[in-house]
Amino acid sequence: MENRQIADIFTEIADILDIKGDNPFRIRSYRNAARSVGDMSENVAAMAREGKDLEQIPGIGTSIAEKIKEIVSTGRLEFLDELRAGLPRGLTELLKIEGLGPKKVKLFYDNLKIDTVDKLEAAAREGKLRELFRMGDKSEENLIKAIARYRTGQGRFKLSVAFEYAQSIINYLKRSKGVRAIEAAGSLRRRRETVGDLDILAICAGGTDIMDRFVEYDGIEEVLAKGTTKSSARLACGLQVDVRVLPGESFGAALQYFTGSKEHNIALRTRAVERKLKISEYGVFKGERCLAGRREEEVYAAVGLPLIAPELRENHGEIEAAGKGKLPKLIELSDVRGDLQMHTTATDGKESVLDMALKARELGYDYIAITEHSKAVKVARGLDEKRLAKHLKAIEKIQEKITGLRILKGVEVDILPDGSLDLDDAILKECDVVIGAIHYRFNLSEKEMTRRIIRGISNRHLNIFGHPTGRLILERPSYEVDIEELIRAAKDCGVALEINAHPDRLDLRDVHVRLARDQGVKLVISTDAHSTQNLEFMRYGVFTARRGWAEAEDVLNTLPLDKLLRALKK
């Protein structure tokens, strides 16, 4: 059983209790438990079966631990069944509609027996909702719009997409009167792989026109709210953008607050309360007196902590680590000295080996590896042994034409369904870098897939396992694989795991990076570039590595060339 399934059960419990108007703190406990389990890299069901102490998991106490055991052993939870019996199933779905919370869902259900999105829409269109307590025609109108958005399923956006919108809006807003500083906060600043909305913070002098200017931004489809300190709008692409204006003396506190995550902030504020302080988006206060707020560092310092990098702010142990001076020294983009996966016109890349090399040199790299597909990847015209041999010779020729950059001879060889490799050892031996990867037959059972991969990476010529889970963000889930067993096997085989930096992949993902790192498995960050432009994806891989607490020394392609080559040897 996946952690996600267990988390979903607790979320449903929280939703139902919410609608019933239960104790809000009890509800929060279930939501915390859902998040905690959902974010775990270790399989909770397996932990339960092995008799491990579930109460060690943050947010899990006696009662919820018991419920997890029940779910794992019976596949059901009596408590949830009882809760469900009292309410129609569609009610919790209504909570997903923006602007609809538990109170209104209950109001609509109690008065009009509304328990589906369709019934809600019909009631709104017929003007029946406006007769209810504290409802009006405006509320109905907004609900109809929110239902339309819910139906088109606009949710989260890939980090790279959100990044580009944020940059464009910030450049536009910078030209407003009186803007002194402007920065994006939120999950974008934490570099989460997907972003739900943009939070843009600005310091402005008096008489600013930033909000007037913001609502005129030509990508905006609908203005949701407009005030002097906060405005919200939805772009045509569906992305919501919040802009907040703050006084300079609060900017650090606001940046801290709006960067989140919510869970990190709750933990930080709790720490403040223990010190008789209060943290809000305006500063750190002792009674009425403001102790800090201008800079983010001051906010953390006020509660006795060093600055915590935004990528770590998930309440995944970073506050404890900071308190003990044990924060990792996170890898930086400038630590990366080369890129170890890319494709050229020899297979499905768009540009030549020389063009890729020149661009890489421009980026300041010491080395790259050219790693074409093997023959199993037919759509990419993958190379067989003979064509690869010729290609390796061609790379040597091109190396003669370029100085200041080493072009490593590589290949991305497919691991076939039986775990054998798609190319003979004799040719793999000629390569400086051999990446193993999976590109087809994703539908094996977890057991078969894990066995396939472990057999594949056991090949003595294989150095790196590429895009280890095969997922495409928001498009395709990972194939089924026992990631912990895979990580152990990578360690045993001396194989590095790739953080594929392509913004559609980011694979390994953050929590698995951390798990691998904790086990002492080496990582590489590669762009999987299919064009010179794609080489700039490296930053997304570095973001992911940082979210996984990785330091430069965990990542092989921060090494100088000679050390890298030694490290790749098995």
Added chain:
DNA sequence: GCCGTTTTCGGCCCGACTGTTTTCAGTCG
């Protein structure tokens, strides 16, 4: 329902905006 280096009971983060009111509940982040 969870949690604890002052605690096993009594807390649990904090503020802005909307839409409905004429002082505030609900929702969001």
